[in-house]
Amino acid sequence: MGLSARDGGKAFGRGEASRLASYTSPMKMDDSARRQELLASAARLFRDVGYPRATVRDIAKAVGMQSGSIFYYFKTKEDILLEVMETAMRAFVLAGQRALEQAKTPREKLRLLFAGHLEALHGTRDETAVVLSEWRNLAPKSRRRMVKLRDQVDSMWDEALHEAVAAGMVQGDVRLLRLAMLGSLNWSLQWYSPKGGLSIQDLADRFVDFYVDVGPAKR
Amino acid sequence: MGLSARDGGKAFGRGEASRLASYTSPMKMDDSARRQELLASAARLFRDVGYPRATVRDIAKAVGMQSGSIFYYFKTKEDILLEVMETAMRAFVLAGQRALEQAKTPREKLRLLFAGHLEALHGTRDETAVVLSEWRNLAPKSRRRMVKLRDQVDSMWDEALHEAVAAGMVQGDVRLLRLAMLGSLNWSLQWYSPKGGLSIQDLADRFVDFYVDVGPAKR
Amino acid sequence: MGLSARDGGKAFGRGEASRLASYTSPMKMDDSARRQELLASAARLFRDVGYPRATVRDIAKAVGMQSGSIFYYFKTKEDILLEVMETAMRAFVLAGQRALEQAKTPREKLRLLFAGHLEALHGTRDETAVVLSEWRNLAPKSRRRMVKLRDQVDSMWDEALHEAVAAGMVQGDVRLLRLAMLGSLNWSLQWYSPKGGLSIQDLADRFVDFYVDVGPAKR
Amino acid sequence: MGLSARDGGKAFGRGEASRLASYTSPMKMDDSARRQELLASAARLFRDVGYPRATVRDIAKAVGMQSGSIFYYFKTKEDILLEVMETAMRAFVLAGQRALEQAKTPREKLRLLFAGHLEALHGTRDETAVVLSEWRNLAPKSRRRMVKLRDQVDSMWDEALHEAVAAGMVQGDVRLLRLAMLGSLNWSLQWYSPKGGLSIQDLADRFVDFYVDVGPAKR
């Protein structure tokens, strides 16, 4: 019959253009105030009702936008989630790095790791809560990106725990120790409220004490 | 057990189901094989992809039904979730009761509580995993029902922990101890696999050791 | 309809069920009256305004349905297009087969091929018009299915044209002849109307005469 | 040329553009380089994916513009289509005029008409392909403008065909002859590629031969 098709589906352009990040100040939009607002709005909603039930409309409405406008800033709802979670994970990485830098003794390292993690979790940003609960809603590709960041956090903990074991402060498998500790900390998301009269620092101390034998000096 | 909820639950409930077997025509459909199949199917799906993304169609399909037929057994998708979670919570209650009954010493009590909780979590049933992650998707009314069951679990833990503290095995606030411990245990859902070469019993032992000073007897 | 099948999608389940086309009468729905109505409605709209501008809502409304209901019958808008086009292509195949069977002489074959093609094109069904104009909107995979059907049509024409050339009725490259002829016929879609006083049969005769030297007998 | 329209054109026009260069500030923007670039970009896109699927954004991107900027040059997406199609139609008119001027004999006229039409269709410009496929997407008012141009083309063909009939080279109704011929030629869009080893000139010759009886001496 003679119908062919010289169109080759989706991809159009031959010349295409891929034009010049140099025109506009590079990434001008990537940290525009509006974009940040949207991310914050999304983080809060994701935290409060979960990613699947947080609608694009709601996210937009919270910053006074129409739902369609969101897609000027993000390609996909899932992209927003990924970005929120990356932000959160980087906050954890940062908290870890700071803890390791500032601490002098193995015990101090643990204490600061505990406190830093809790602060990230219960601070002003909502992202960190999201990172714990929405993992499942990431596409495999996004998940892989997150895993790398998570591994960074883990290895900082392992480093500190190795020292603690060497110092005789704790005993047992480092990995299991980390898993137990982070479980305790992360679970605080389910119950901790600063209004309860227990400060983050106090909580960190109490939790550390559960794991670390109180040394002779303190006994 | 320590699940709270800072979640601002939207609008939910419609009619609110008549829940208990005893209300409706007794023993007619409430534990029919089909119904149990559906609950199991739902539990698995809820665990694997989460409640919001588990569709009624999928739940039905897994037992060879049409989606419409589900509503012969359940008034609402949320009713299914509630029932799954109640089942799970009762499993935790049961595990706790058994532990307290069988154990002789305070240390044994803790060990059995740890092991029982982990077994419930990683056993053959999928419900227990659901109870930890889908709290948010319960309507307020359902949530209240769950809270009561959770409180039962909590009080068993507290009982055991009081004894442990009295025995000098652990020190610190009982509530915080429980929260830390359950956090460690629940978090295992994120990483534990029986294929890893570590048995549930072993894991329980290791975790207990993290919290309980190895006593003189064992030293 | 049973489940089984070509669903490809995400796929959760482990056990899955893959249940028995034998329960329900196989393909019961595949030619339900409603489904056929939808296909007819789609064909008409595709023909009238083109696939991209024919909305699912419009297709549904034309048979008194809501847009969502369409997806009970078809997985995708594109699936509808594919099915419409396959129907059309099969009509062309059928027309060709009939022509070749009924005709005695080479000249008769051409005449019947012309007439059959034109009848398919301008008959009561709208599908055949669609097949000529919406090729571009098929996904590559669907396109491949169509190509096979198209090739069947082409080879019937080539068969007839070979004979015609052998008989000295026409001369030239068979493929180019086919392409020229089908071009003439297909283009009639742009201008032919039965109300114009020219019957399909007449038109076929005139067109054949353009291509075939009037034989000695007729001279 | 023979494009009609049984298409029931829905609602379209809004304000209806002021089209011709002479209306607006003369020679200011109407043939600016940018404008021409945009038209070329649009033509290519319209040809490759069709008018409805060619987005304003894509058209703009191909020339390194933002989508909003297009509306400085054109009032409406449909205006772009109209202009592209007018350009194309004028190319066909021009091809026809040239053919009639240069040819000496009736046969030569046909040959040049065929070749000119094919050249326009498969030359470097993408517009001519668009004119054949996007008729349906023109608003009624625009369509009327196009019809006039098309009629010019048609009458040139009719003129040549009258002579050909008078010369005994072809026989039959002039209008039907034109429709058959243009069908053959236009359909080449579906299958012809210059890479196939057949030049445009050759193709024109072959096609003419299909319609014109080769006289004994080639007389």
Add this chain to the structure above:
DNA sequence: TATGAATGAGGTTTCATTCAT
């Protein structure tokens, strides 16, 4: 001249739920 930001209408698709049979 052109951009960057946003709109708002509308597109396809999903899904819990209903109900006659």
Add this chain to the structure above:
DNA sequence: GATGAATGAAACCTCATTCAT
């Protein structure tokens, strides 16, 4: 007990278009 058909609300996303700058 269960199905098949359908609903209707709402989800994500697209896109021509506007407009202040």
